[in-house]
Amino acid sequence: EHGSGRRTSCTAIPRNWTLDPAGDWHYRWISLMVLPILYNWVVLILRCCFPEVQEAHTGLWQALDGLSDALYLLDIAVHCHTGFLEDGILVRDISRTRRRYLGSWTFPWDVMAVLPTELLCLLPGVPRVPGVPAARANRCLRVPRLFEAFDRCETRTGWPNVFRMAKLMLYLLLGIHWHGCLYFALSAHLGLGVDPWVCPSSARPLRRYLHSFYFSTLVLTTVGDTPTPQREEELLFLTAGFLLAVLGFATITGSISTVIVNLSSASTAFYPDAGPVRRYLRAWGVGGRLAGRVVRWHQHLRAQRKLPAEWEVLQHLPRGLRAEVAASVHLEALRRVGLFRSWEHGVLRQLVLRLRPQVFGPGEFVCRRGDVGREMYFIREGRLAVVAEDGVTQLAVLGEGLYFGEISLINIKGNTAGNRRTANILSIGYSDLFCLGKEDLAEVLAEFPCARAAMEAKGRELLLRMGQLDTGAEAAALAAEAEARRRLQGLEVALEGLQTRAARLLAQLEASALRMALRVQRLEGGHRCGVTPTAAAAAAGRGRGRSRDGDGAGAWRFGAVSSSGPPAPPGRPGAAGGTR
Numbered sequence: 216e217h218g219s220g221r222r223t224s225c226t227a228i229p230r231n232w233t234l235d236p237a238g239d240w241h242y243r244w245i246s247l248m249v250l251p252i253l254y255n256w257v258v259l260i261l262r263c264c265f266p267e268v269q270e271a272h273t274g275l276w277q278a279l280d281g282l283s284d285a286l287y288l289l290d291i292a293v294h295c296h297t298g299f300l301e302d303g304i305l306v307r308d309i310s311r312t313r314r315r316y317l318g319s320w321t322f323p324w325d326v327m328a329v330l331p332t333e334l335l336c337l338l339p340g341v342p343r344v345p346g347v348p349a350a351r352a353n354r355c356l357r358v359p360r361l362f363e364a365f366d367r368c369e370t371r372t373g374w375p376n377v378f379r380m381a382k383l384m385l386y387l388l389l390g391i392h393w394h395g396c397l398y399f400a401l402s403a404h405l406g407l408g409v410d411p412w413v414c415p416s417s418a419r420p421l422r423r424y425l426h427s428f429y430f431s432t433l434v435l436t437t438v439g440d441t442p443t444p445q446r447e448e449e450l451l452f453l454t455a456g457f458l459l460a461v462l463g464f465a466t467i468t469g470s471i472s473t474v475i476v477n478l479s480s481a482s483t484a485f486y487p488d489a490g491p492v493r494r495y496l497r498a499w500g501v502g503g504r505l506a507g508r509v510v511r512w513h514q515h516l517r518a519q520r521k522l523p524a525e526w527e528v529l530q531h532l533p534r535g536l537r538a539e540v541a542a543s544v545h546l547e548a549l550r551r552v553g554l555f556r557s558w559e560h561g562v563l564r565q566l567v568l569r570l571r572p573q574v575f576g577p578g579e580f581v582c583r584r585g586d587v588g589r590e591m592y593f594i595r596e597g598r599l600a601v602v603a604e605d606g607v608t609q610l611a612v613l614g615e616g617l618y619f620g621e622i623s624l625i626n627i628k629g630n631t632a633g634n635r636r637t638a639n640i641l642s643i644g645y646s647d648l649f650c651l652g653k654e655d656l657a658e659v660l661a662e663f664p665c666a667r668a669a670m671e672a673k674g675r676e677l678l679l680r681m682g683q684l685d686t687g688a689e690a691a692a693l694a695a696e697a698e699a700r701r702r703l704q705g706l707e708v709a710l711e712g713l714q715t716r717a718a719r720l721l722a723q724l725e726a727s728a729l730r731m732a733l734r735v736q737r738l739e740g741g742h743r744c745g746v747t748p749t750a751a752a753a754a755a756g757r758g759r760g761r762s763r764d765g766d767g768a769g770a771w772r773f774g775a776v777s778s779s780g781p782p783a784p785p786g787r788p789g790a791a792g793g794t795r
């Protein structure tokens with residue numbers, strides 16, 4: 216979590232260390248900060264309203280107050296050293312994190328929460344009570360940090376709904392605690408035990424507190440079974456309490472019901488709801504055994520924790536993360552499929568995203584002979600029978616780690632059924648399958664010719680056994696394939712020969728162009744100061760370049776002898792002057 220390795224001379228902590236706001240250490244720290252904040256929220260009001268509690272343990276309160284203040288101050292330092300995200304990158308520069316915190320809205324609140332307001336008691340005229348609790352009321356201003364800690368914990372915990380319930384209960388208890396303390400303060404102001412409504416004058420502070428807490432529970436839970444208020448102050452206090460109960464408690468109980476609804480909706484997100492299907496069946500008058508099978512199928516999913524709708528649950532995750540989650544859940548099961556055993560981890564991770572879990576109940580046909588094949592299946596759990604045309608005779612039983620339904624998808628030569636199912640497949644008990652679509656299978660097999668070969672070999676064997684392989688057609692297809700391959704090879708060889716010939720012709724053309732240039736130079740040499748061999752060669756070279764561009768022989772214009780002359784080759788000053 217450190218910004219750099221620079222260390223102070225007296226401590227092992229680097230001076231410019233920073234915390235990652237999403238990291239573990241930050242989480243631990245804000246979880247720790249819950250304690251002093253709750254301490255101030257619970258104890259200050261208690262000490263204010265129950266002076267005997269304050270006086271009985273003055274030393275303890277002073278020590279705890281000091282500790283809470285130290286944590287508050289330390290939290291400001293932690294704030295200054297907490298990184299932040301900018302363009303998705305964590306900024307760990309201390310000067311920037313500090314500047315950001317000082318400019319944030321929380322900073323003034325944090326400072327106000329640690330101001331030593333109890334020093335006001337030292338002013339002349341103010342009664343000198345050590346650690347006056349009311350003067351420390353500003354310590355309750357740290358509550359945003361408490362909410363931050365709760366939010367973080369809610370996202371991290373594996374039991375968010377339990378946590379939400381616990382949080383609501385805490386708010387509830389805190390509300391009753393504050394109301395009880397205020398009730399006792401009012402009772403003490405009016406006189407303890409002067410009428411049935413106020414707190415009785417009991418000797419023990421615990422008893423007084425418990426009575427107040429009980430009274431407030433009755434008021435705030437709107438039970439209302441309290442003694443009738445006698446005085447105006449009592450009437451006002453009770454009315455305010457009931458109003459608070461209506462508003463606050465309605466909110467809290469509403470939140471609790473939301474949590475409960477969330478609990479049930481979380482499970483319906485995992486498992487399909489049987490209700491609508493049952494209502495649909497009832498609406499169409501479908502009952503009896505079929506409706507029973509539908510109900511039993513839904514029950515099986517819940518009882519065995521089978522999640523056929525898991526992709527809907529994961530759909531909002533980015534693809535890479537989804538692949539990792541799916542792989543961590545299903546990879547072990549995929550490894551048990553013989554076909555995949557030798558496949559690489561990365562490939563299986565890609566494959567797992569294409570697989571759809573499906574659960575079939577007892578006696579259900581997964582596919583029927585003659586249907587067009589659109590997907591194949593890998594058996595994760597369960598037993599399935601290959602059933603003869605009579606629908607009863609079992610030709611084979613397939614179990615965990617095997618696959619079926621591939622023959623109609625992979626176009627085996629000589630397969631008389633074409634793209635139609637060659638057999639009936641019946642689920643004997645409940646079968647948990649992975650389903651792979653035809654297009655997805657084609658893509659996977661294109662990447663893995665070995666897997667295709669293995670599948671084709673197995674499929675051929677089955678077709679042969681079932682008498683659905685036309686060996687003549689297979690041989691003809693193989694021969695046609697071999698012939699096509701042979702022709703293709705022939706065409707490739709011919710093409711290669713043509714390319715060689717074309718290259719040779721081009722070379723000949725260039726050579727003759729060069730020869731011609733030299734001859735022209737020699738012919739002109741007698742009359743004028745002629746073209747140098749170098750310039751002629753350069754001109755020939757230019758001609759070569761053109762002819763390659765497709766300009767052909769027409770591009771040769773004896774540039775070497777034109778009035779402008781060819782440009783001088785780089786690095787040879789004076790060469791241009793030597794063209795004539």
Ligand SMILES: Nc1ncnc2c1ncn2[C@@H]1O[C@@H]2COP(=O)(O)O[C@H]2[C@H]1O
Pocket residue numbers: 582588601610611618619620621622623624635636637638639640677681
């Ligand atoms: N005798 C058999 N033993 C095992 N599996 C079979 C047998 N006959 C057919 N199958 C499988 O059942 C599947 C039915 O659909 P397909 O024809 O697509 O592919 C078939 C094979 O995968």
